[in-house]
Structure formats: structure tokens, C-alpha cells
Amino acid sequence: MAKRIDVSGLSAFYGKNKAIDDISMTVEPGSVTAFIGPSGCGKSTFLRTLNRMHEVIPGASVEGKVLLDDENLYGPGVDPVAVRRTIGMVFQRPNPFPTMSIYDNVAAGLRLNGISRKKDLDDIVERSLKGANLWNEVKDRLNRPGAGLSGGQQQRLCIARAIAVEPQVLLMDEPCSALDPISTLAIEDLIRELKERFTIVIVTHNMQQAARVSDRTAFFNLAAVGQPGKLIEIDETERIFSNPSVQATEDYISGRFG
Amino acid sequence: MDTPSRSEHTPSPPDLVTPPGLTSPQTGLAAASAASGRARLGDRLFAGASKGSGILLLVIMAAIAVFLAVRATVAISANEGNFLTTFEWNANANPPVFGIAVLAYGTVVSSIIAMVIAVPVAVGIALFVSHYAPRRLAQPIAFVIDLLAAVPSIIYGLWGALFLVPHLTGLNLWLDEYLGWTVIFDKTNPAATPRSLFTVGILLAIMILPIITNVTREVFLQVPRAHEEAALALGATRWEVIRMSVLPFGRSGIISASMLGLGRALGETMAVATVLSASPVLTAHLLDAGGGTFAQNIASAFKEANDMGRDALIASGLVLFVITLLVNGAARLIIARHKEYSGANA
Numbered sequence: 387m388a389k390r391i392d393v394s395g396l397s398a399f400y401g402k403n404k405a406i407d408d409i410s411m412t413v414e415p416g417s418v419t420a421f422i423g424p425s426g427c428g429k430s431t432f433l434r435t436l437n438r439m440h441e442v443i444p445g446a447s448v449e450g451k452v453l454l455d456d457e458n459l460y461g462p463g464v465d466p467v468a469v470r471r472t473i474g475m476v477f478q479r480p481n482p483f484p485t486m487s488i489y490d491n492v493a494a495g496l497r498l499n500g501i502s503r504k505k506d507l508d509d510i511v512e513r514s515l516k517g518a519n520l521w522n523e524v525k526d527r528l529n530r531p532g533a534g535l536s537g538g539q540q541q542r543l544c545i546a547r548a549i550a551v552e553p554q555v556l557l558m559d560e561p562c563s564a565l566d567p568i569s570t571l572a573i574e575d576l577i578r579e580l581k582e583r584f585t586i587v588i589v590t591h592n593m594q595q596a597a598r599v600s601d602r603t604a605f606f607n608l609a610a611v612g613q614p615g616k617l618i619e620i621d622e623t624e625r626i627f628s629n630p631s632v633q634a635t636e637d638y639i640s641g642r643f644g
Numbered sequence: 645m646d647t648p649s650r651s652e653h654t655p656s657p658p659d660l661v662t663p664p665g666l667t668s669p670q671t672g673l674a675a676a677s678a679a680s681g682r683a684r685l686g687d688r689l690f691a692g693a694s695k696g697s698g699i700l701l702l703v704i705m706a707a708i709a710v711f712l713a714v715r716a717t718v719a720i721s722a723n724e725g726n727f728l729t730t731f732e733w734n735a736n737a738n739p740p741v742f743g744i745a746v747l748a749y750g751t752v753v754s755s756i757i758a759m760v761i762a763v764p765v766a767v768g769i770a771l772f773v774s775h776y777a778p779r780r781l782a783q784p785i786a787f788v789i790d791l792l793a794a795v796p797s798i799i800y801g802l803w804g805a806l807f808l809v810p811h812l813t814g815l816n817l818w819l820d821e822y823l824g825w826t827v828i829f830d831k832t833n834p835a836a837t838p839r840s841l842f843t844v845g846i847l848l849a850i851m852i853l854p855i856i857t858n859v860t861r862e863v864f865l866q867v868p869r870a871h872e873e874a875a876l877a878l879g880a881t882r883w884e885v886i887r888m889s890v891l892p893f894g895r896s897g898i899i900s901a902s903m904l905g906l907g908r909a910l911g912e913t914m915a916v917a918t919v920l921s922a923s924p925v926l927t928a929h930l931l932d933a934g935g936g937t938f939a940q941n942i943a944s945a946f947k948e949a950n951d952m953g954r955d956a957l958i959a960s961g962l963v964l965f966v967i968t969l970l971v972n973g974a975a976r977l978i979i980a981r982h983k984e985y986s987g988a989n990a
Binding site: 415437439442444467468469470471472474475479481484485486494495498499545548551554571644 | 767779819868870871873874875876877878880881888889892895955
């Protein structure tokens with residue numbers, strides 16, 4: 387299931403503005419990779435290039451290569467819709483479909499993939515909600531609107547929706563930044579469970595969170611205000627937090643800036 | 645119509661208790677309270693003014709309703725026909741004989757035809773402008789649609805009578821030949837000029853298209869980015885994004901927009917009066933000339949009406965008013981039933 391991501395020479399633009407410059411990195415299969423760095427350094431932009439969500443913004447464009455195992459996501463003839471079905475995404479603010487029930491939210495991606503037999507849907511919805519540690523809380527009200535859940539539950543519902551289609555990679559864009567500490571812990575536990583099955587990339591502003599959940603950490607920074615964001619270094623999380631090889635990383639982690 | 649419940653929430657100024665010895669009367673909280681007391685006079689004046697306008701509006705509405713009801717009662721009690729079931733409209737005669745059967749039927753049927761044609765087209769245009777067209781194209785299209793709304797209805801009427809009617813002859817013959825078995829498209833006299841409820845419906849559809857398009861477009865543009873991205877990230881195509889997040893979010897907006905359009909269609913006067921060849925005929929054959937609508941009948945009959953005739957027309961106007969109210973109420977019910985899933989609480 388889990389696949390490796392190989393990024394080489396990737397730059398992303400908003401119109402003529404370069405947001406991130408020439409990023410190359412490898413994300414190992416079945417691991418959690420955390421992106422940290424100051425606001426505006428392009429972490430989220432970079433994350434969104436990994437499932438071709440960046441280009442849905444008017445005027446946005448991408449240069450470079452992203453290999454999923456050996457297939458270039460930006461190769462000619464690759465359909466971005468197919469890419470997004472393979473690489474799931476969870477957003478900063480929980481965004482369940484407000485007009486759908488809990489059940490339909492989880493089933494939404496399955497129905498897009500043409501799964502429509504009631505029995506199959508029931509099974510996968512239950513499995514996904516269990517996978518997102520939400521089943522026990524919602525099993526008696528699957529037909530209630532998803533927007534009626536608490537923020538933390540909504541975010542786990544969104545994770546259930548994303549994993550229901552069995553993606554190979556799961557991208558998470560600050561998934562806990564709108565949640566309270568208890569909901570955050572629930573999501574972090576979930577991330578540790580999910581990495582058995584998926585390659586996970588998570589953007590976070592919370593360095594303790596990066597240290598707690600990730601195997602590898604990438605530090606992004608701006609060369610200067612108005613300059614595009616760059617990848618400063620990527621390494622084992624333990625090394626980044628104890629003995630990083632770049633001075634800027636150490637300054638950021640120890641709170642000297644950012 | 646919403647009752648202005650806001651005016652009841654006039655905020656009363658919170659009591660500020662100044663601890664003795666903490667502040668002298670001239671400074672601190674006391675001085676601040678005196679200053680804000682002057683500001684609250686403005687608050688009170690404004691609250692009074694807005695409450696007054698709200699009440700004035702209700703009084704005027706009630707006065708109009710009473711006036712109409714009284715005049716209508718005069719006419720209805722003098723009526724020798726049955727107000728609800730009589731076909732002809734001879735309110736000037738002595739004794740007066742008139743009924744609204746033909747008018748009610750014509751009003752409702754022509755509006756339904758207009759809605760059936762206009763709503764899907766309007767939603768399609770709104771989706772195209774908001775989600776498909778490049779910005780360079782979307783703005784001119786939106787501008788042209790706004791222009792359509794600015795054309796006076798008598799111009800639509802003239803265009804309908806001089807252009808639309810003669811050019812619909814072919815469509816009428818085609819419908820009669822291939823869909824005649826449905827009865828509604830069966831034309832009794834295929835050679836007759838199509839000054840029918842069907843033609844009126846088409847004309848009304850064009851007239852209400854701009855308002856429905858504009859309102860739905862605004863609603864579609866307000867769909868939160870997060871909802872669309874949720875669908876995109878699951879691998880939805882553009883149409884699937886629209887089906888999963890845009891249309892559900894916009895549903896109550898589409899209904900409201902349709903009601904605005906329906907309101908205009910029900911009350912449209914000059915265009916209908918110009919195109920329709922009015923006669924006291926009530927038929928399921930929509931392509932046949934004849935029939936009438938409330939507003940058209942008032943416009944056509946008002947000039948030559950005597951006192952009784954005018955009161956009778958007022959009575960018919962009241963019925964139109966009631967129909968409009970019922971339609972609006974039904975729409976509100978539909979919207980309220982889906983409130984939980986409306987997306988407003990997201």
C-alpha cells in the first residue's frame with residue numbers, strides 16, 4: 387500500500403511569484419515525515435504540490451518532478467483527479483461535507499470510485515470509522531449531519547473519509563491546529579497507528595508534535611522576506627531535534643526565531 | 645415576510661457600579677460613564693427611529709390590506725356568478741358576473757412553464773459563470789445578464805408580440821405533431837397564431853432568467869473554498885465537485901432565487917397583456933390561444949372599468965396576493981426542512 391515519494395527540483399508559483407524554490411527530498415514508505423518551519427515558508431504549498439492540489443488555485447503552477455514509486459505525478463497524460471484518488475489529504479480546518487450525514491461523508495470518496503453496493507459501503511464505512519477511532523462515538527447516529535460533531539470528531543471524520551478510499555499516501559496540513567489538546571492527542575495516536583498502512587506527511591507548527599509523531603523531519607525556511615521558501619534540511623527526527631547539521635534549524639527549534 | 649424581531653433587542657446600558665474611594669467623581673469610570681451616557685442617547689434615538697420605521701411599514705401594509713379587503717367584499721357580494729368557478733369577467737355589467745377560474749389557471753400555468761424553462765437554464769448559466777468560465781469571459785457574461793434585467797417589460801412584450809409569436813409557429817407545429825399525444829401540446833387549430841399561455845410562459849422565462857441567474861451565481865460564488873477542496877482532495881472531477889459541494893450548499897439559494905423569479909412571473913403585466921390573446925377559455929391545450937392572467941386582466945380591464953368593475957379587479961388582485969404568499973410560504977418550508985444540512989452551521 388504505502389509508497390515512496392521522490393521529489394526533485396520542485397518549484398511552485400502563484401502567478402509569477404515563486405513560493406518555493408528547487409526542493410528535492412525523499413519520503414520513505416510507511417513512515418511519518420513532518421514539515422516544520424516559520425509561517426509563510428511554503429510548507430503547506432509544498433504539501434499541496436504532492437497531490438496536485440496546488441494547481442487548483444487560479445494562476446498557480448508547478449515545475450519539477452514528484453515520483454510516486456516510479457511514476458511522475460506531473461508526467462504528461464497523468465490526470466490530477468487520479469493522483470488525488472491515490473494521495474489523500476486532511477486539511478487544517480475540519481471540512482466534512484455539511485450537507486451530508488456522517489455515513490455519507492465517509493462514503494463520498496467510495497461513491498466517486500464507483501462503489502455503490504450497500505453491503506460494501508457499510509463494511510468500508512465501519513472499517514474507516516474504526517480506523518479513525520471514531521466508530522464508538524458515532525455508530526448510533528450515522529445518519530446525523532457530520533457538521534454536528536465536535537471539532538476533534540469532525541477532523542477524525544475527515545481522516546476516516548480520506549482513508550476510506552485506501553490511498554497510498556496521506557497528506558495532513560496542520561491537522562490539529564484548530565483542535566484542543568485532548569483532540570490533538572487523539573489524532574496523534576491515530577497518526578502512529580495509520581503509519582503502518584500509509585505513508586504520512588504532516589505539516590505542523592507544533593514542534594513537540596513533530597517530535598512526538600514523526601520519524602523524519604524536514605525544516606523549511608525563507609532565505610529572506612519576499613524570497614521563495616527553501617528546504618533547509620531533512621533528517622531523522624531525533625537528529626533534527628538534538629543535533630541538526632544546519633545552524634538555522636537549531637535556532638528555530640530552540641526558539642531563537644520564528 | 646419576516647417580522648422585525650430585532651427591534652426588541654434594544655440593549656439596556658449595563659449598570660456600572662463605581663466603588664467608592666476608588667475613583668473620584670470627575671475622573672475614571674464616572675467620567676467615562678457620563679461620556680457614554682451622551683453616546684447612548686444616540687443609541688436610543690437610532691433604536692427608536694428603526695423601530696418606528698418597522699411599525700410604520702406594518703401599519704401601511706395593514707391599511708392596504710384592509711382597503712383591498714373592504715373593496716373586494718363589496719364586489720364579491722354583488723357578484724351574480726361564482727367568484728371562484730365562473731370563467732367570464734363581466735364586472736361592468738349590471739348585475740356583474742365574474743370569476744377568477746381562467747385567470748388563476750392562466751397565471752399558475754404560465755408561471756410553471758416559465759419556471760420549468762428558466763430555472764435549469766439559470767442554474768446552468770450561474771454554474772458556468774462561477775465555476776467554468778475563465779474570468780475574462782465570466783464578467784462580460786454576467787454584465788449582459790444584468791442588462792437583460794434592465795429591459796422594461798413593455799419592450800419584452802413588444803418583442804414577444806412582433807418577433808417571438810411569429811417565430812414560434814414552427815415550434816408549435818413540431819410540438820403538435822410529435823408530442824400532441826400528451827394533450828398539453830395538442831393544438832386544436834394548428835393554423836392559429838400562437839398567442840397562447842405556452843408562448844407567454846417562454847417570454848416569462850426569458851424575463852425571469854436574469855434574476856434567478858444572478859442570485860444563484862452569487863450563492864455559488866460563496867461556497868466555502870474548504871468544501872470544494874474537500875471534494876477535490878478525494879479525487880472529484882469538476883462536475884463531481886459541483887454535485888458534492890456546490891449544489892448542496894446552494895440549494896436554499898436556488899430555491900430563494902426561483903421564488904424571486906416566480907414572484908415576477910406571477911405578477912408580470914404588460915408583457916403578458918401584449919402577447920396573450922385574452923379570452924375566457926380554460927383549456928389543457930397549452931398551445932391554444934386564449935386564457936388570461938390576473939395581472940394581464942387588471943391591465944386590460946382597468947381603463948374601462950366602472951366602480952363595480954374596479955372593485956372586482958381589486959378582488960382578483962387580492963387572490964394573486966394570496967397565491968404569492970402561499971408560494972413563498974411553501975418555499976420557506978422547503979428551506980427550513982433542510983436547515984440542519986444547509987451548511988450554514990459549518
